[in-house]
Amino acid sequence: MKKADIIIAFLAGEGVAWLFVWFLKKSAIEIAFLNWGLPILFPFFAIIFLWASYLIGKRYLFVFQLAKFILIGSLFAVFDLMLLNSLMAYFGITKGIEYSIFVTASFVIATSIKYIADKFWAFEKSEKKGMGKEFTGFFIITLISGGIHIGVASLIVNVIGAQFGISSLVWANIGKILGIVVASAWNFLGYKFIVFNV
Secondary structure: OOHHHHHHHHHHHHHHHHHHHHHHHHHOOOOHHHHHHHHHHHHHHHHHHHHHHHHOOEEEEEEEHHHHHHHHHHHHHHHHHHHHHHOOOOOOOHHHHHHHHHHHHHHHHHHHHHHHHHHHHHOOOOOOOOOOHHHHHHHHHHHHHHHHHHHHHHHHHHOOOOOOOOOOHHHHHHHHHHHHHHHHHHHHHHHHHHHOOO
């Protein structure tokens, strides 16, 4: 494993840990251990997860690629959620057509930047030749993914609506996260076999 692998795994684990801490605080769940324990445990587990996949990846490369894809996806999901929450806080809106527009905007920004991380880190495709065609393929796969992502998030927030006494802000984030999870399966297969062909 490279030093960059460890750093990115650490950042992904740390980002996801603080997202969980934020969720717990917004949900009024008070478990003091989690507030300081998660930011220590999640980066540790992320590094162990990447190391184990690296060992398995020596025999089955896709396992290491998938692990890196999951970690970089987690890091950018946190970035995506930060953008979404900034828009919801600024405009004071957590549902409706505006919510779907916010989900779209945060998705497009985060995914555009994620292309570089997926290309050079997750799939280790260092060639710069043909990047225009490659980015076009990435954009098409991502566009379909965006439809899946936005559709799932909007269905959960605007059709199903907040459940179990969960606040509309936390429910909006749950919708976004489930949209990310469903779309990520499509993304990995599309990026691996169609875009980067590795």
